[in-house]
Amino acid sequence: MSSALVWIRRDIRLHDHHALSCALEKFDKVYLCFVFDTKILDPLPEKDKRLTFIHQGLREVSTHLIEHGSDIEILHGDPCEEIPKLVKSLKVDALYYNRDYEPYAIKRDTSVTKTLEERGIQVKSFKDSVLFEKEEILNKQGSVYKVFTPYKRAWYEKFMQVYSGEVPQYSFKYSSLAPNKIKKSISHHDWHKALGFKEDLPPLTGGTSEARKHLQKFKGHIKEYEKARDFPAMEKTSNMSPYIRHGMISVRDLLRRGLEDKSSGHQVWTSEVIWREFYQMILSCFPHVQKKCFKPEYDNIKWLGGTKEFKAWQEGKTGFPIVDAAMRCLNETGMMHNRLRMVVASFLCKTLLVDWKKGEKYFALKLLDYDLAANNGGWQWSASTGTDAQPYFRIFNPTSQSEKFDPDGEFIKRWCPELKGFSKKKIHEPSKADMLEQADAKCTLGINYPHPVVDYKLNRQKALDMYKEGIK
Ligand SMILES: Cc1cc2nc3c(=O)[nH]c(=O)nc-3n(C[C@H](O)[C@H](O)[C@H](O)COP(=O)(O)OP(=O)(O)OC[C@H]3O[C@@H](n4cnc5c(N)ncnc54)[C@H](O)[C@@H]3O)c2cc1C
Incomplete structure (x- = not known):
């Protein structure tokens, strides 16, 4: 029986998940894991709302998997050590994950890939958090765009060319989920103590179902978005940013909402989602911006x-x-x-x-x-x-x-x-x-x-x- 491990990172969801969908199609048995990375966690203060938000999202994923006889393994440590250890103990043939474009993540993923490939494990990464990454959108001179408006125009052209204007969606096959052998589930009530943190409730609850509720509510506001979006007291924006940041909803879910109508509100909102892709592309192509001025x-x-x-x-x-x-x-x-x-x-x-x-x-x-x-x-x-x-x-x-x-x-x-x-x-x-x-x-x-x-x-x-x- 073939088996794979899917490493969940900033994509805490089960639906419309590129790496997971491909693993479930290809392998007989698919395990999932998430690592609370000590390199990221250690410098944080004792209370951090993001940890509670992430926990809420993971708990929802875990509950859903348990209902289908599986679960997600939660680790705490350095992923460069934890992932190879888990791959070894599960004896899987492959590691699948979605790409992350931050310099730290690229370094981490390169290191994990090298360790595993040296052991003969197949490692495959997927484009998931954007529709177009890095150098997929270039100007006539073959360079990346540095100005948003022409980038957006080219983004739409590429979207028609590659996807014929239809936002893609990745399927989910339950029958390939690995049976649950996990001893300590994320639902454990003392999860935050185990990580050395105190629980700190965020104003929005983490998880896919909450993300969907907010996106559904926003359906009622999107037509007025162009006018209302600048007035903080009105609270008429989508609140999608923490959910898309942690991948509790997919960028394709957002684009489907933005492209379902041609009202000015829909167009301006979709444009904001494309701004997000623009900045992801800028960081990938010009990583010096992390420490220095772009100019x-x-x-x-x-x-x-x-x-x-x-x-x-x-x-x-x-x-x-x-x-x-x-x-x-x-x-x-x-x-x-x-x-x-x-x-x-x-x-x-x-x-x-x-x-x-x-x-x-x-x-x-x-x-x-x-x-x-x-x-x-x-x-x-x-x-x-x-x-x-x-x-x-x-x-x-x-x-x-x-x-x-x-x-x-x-x-x-x-x-x-x-x-x-x-x-x-x-x-x-x-x-x-x-x-x-x-x-x-x-x-x-x-x-x-x-x-x-x-x-x-x-x-x-x-x-x-x-x-x-x-x-x-
Ligand atoms: C100084 C500064 C810092 C910012 N820091 C962040 C950050 O750390 N994380 C973050 O997600 N956004 C950041 N933004 C962009 C923007 O303020 C937030 O995305 C937005 O306020 C989130 O609210 P919303 O989900 O209701 O947005 P909506 O107005 O409903 O927009 C929908 C989605 O489009 C994307 N988006 C909207 N505006 C922008 C933008 N200007 N740049 C990139 N993506 C955008 C977000 O994913 C957002 O969820 C920053 C903007 C500024 C000026």
């Missing part, structure tokens, strides 16, 4: 902002309400609306004059949907150092962004309740409120809410000079 001339910028400004930003105590509300929301929930990510990222580099890499690192620690490619792309776009980035002299004014995208201050009031008493106008800029207005609002600046940590106008000019000097 090398921006590496010379001498950032003027210090610890005081960075700390105020992290804690949501800058004295700029929209920024503080967004950062407090991130700290509490691990989530942040896209418009606010752009506002706080631009604010950190172009108003507080702090290196974007520090902000990127902080987001990496906090975001439930943290994804190296999308996070790095978003930060480099905001800092004007990346592909397709806005020019450095385009600086978001936090007050006008707030007035435009949170006109009634609804989002601000949710996260900075001390500002509730201010008028619709002053809530965006309480530093402009006189003593009487502060008394009426029961909020004294410097006591109940901080004074602005910097002077916006002054720092705007400093930012322009800092960038100009750096890139000359």
Whole structure:
């Protein structure tokens, strides 16, 4: 009887799973495993919502497999050691997995592949988390695209050419699942203690069924997406990012939803899903972005902002309400609306004059949907150092962004309740409120809410000079 092991990583689901589907078709007996990687886990704090989210997703996979007489093996350690050990003990003929484009993952997978191939084990990797990877989409000169709009056009052309406009779907064959021999299931109630963590519940529950519920709910909002997507208080985006990050839903599920209608909402939303692919491609083709600016001339910028400004930003105590509300929301929930990510990222580099890499690192620690490619792309776009980035002299004014995208201050009031008493106008800029207005609002600046940590106008000019000097 032939057998294979499928290594689940950032694809915690059973349906529409490329590697799993191919293994189930080809082999008589298919085992599944997941490794809690100590190299990733060790630097994390004791509480991390992502671990609970991943656990919830794995538990759902396990429950489903147990119902069909199988299960998923959960390991804890270094995958470069754990995977070869498991392959040996199960005596399987092959290891199958879906590709991951992050530099650490590529190094890890190359090492595991080498170890196993030296032992005569077949190792096969599959494209799953994107429709088109790396150099599959090239311009007429044979180079990869560095600008999104022509990339998107070429993406659609390729989609028609390769898939005739039909999103592919991978099947699942239950009869090939290996019988359950696993002693300790993921459902074990002390799972987090075994990993050395404390349980920390995320605002969204992990797992495919929850992902599907959110995607179904979004069906009711997608037509209004183009208009509603920029208003954080409305909560009209899909919330798919943590699910797609951990592969609890497939990118093909998202594309099927986006392409099922031609409304402007459907088109704009599909375009966002293609942005995700664009940044995955950028990371694969230009791995230097992980540590440096995409545009090398921006590496010379001498950032003027210090610890005081960075700390105020992290804690949501800058004295700029929209920024503080967004950062407090991130700290509490691990989530942040896209418009606010752009506002706080631009604010950190172009108003507080702090290196974007520090902000990127902080987001990496906090975001439930943290994804190296999308996070790095978003930060480099905001800092004007990346592909397709806005020019450095385009600086978001936090007050006008707030007035435009949170006109009634609804989002601000949710996260900075001390500002509730201010008028619709002053809530965006309480530093402009006189003593009487502060008394009426029961909020004294410097006591109940901080004074602005910097002077916006002054720092705007400093930012322009800092960038100009750096890139000359
Ligand atoms: C500074 C900064 C950092 C970011 N960090 C991350 C990150 O770590 N992980 C992450 O998934 N997204 C990141 N984004 C992109 C975006 O903010 C989130 O994908 C989006 O807010 C998720 O909410 P949603 O699922 O409701 O999105 P929707 O608006 O419903 O969009 C649908 C899907 O499209 C993709 N998407 C949407 N916008 C973008 C974008 N600009 N870039 C890439 N993919 C996109 C996501 O997978 C998202 O789930 C970042 C953006 C910025 C400006």
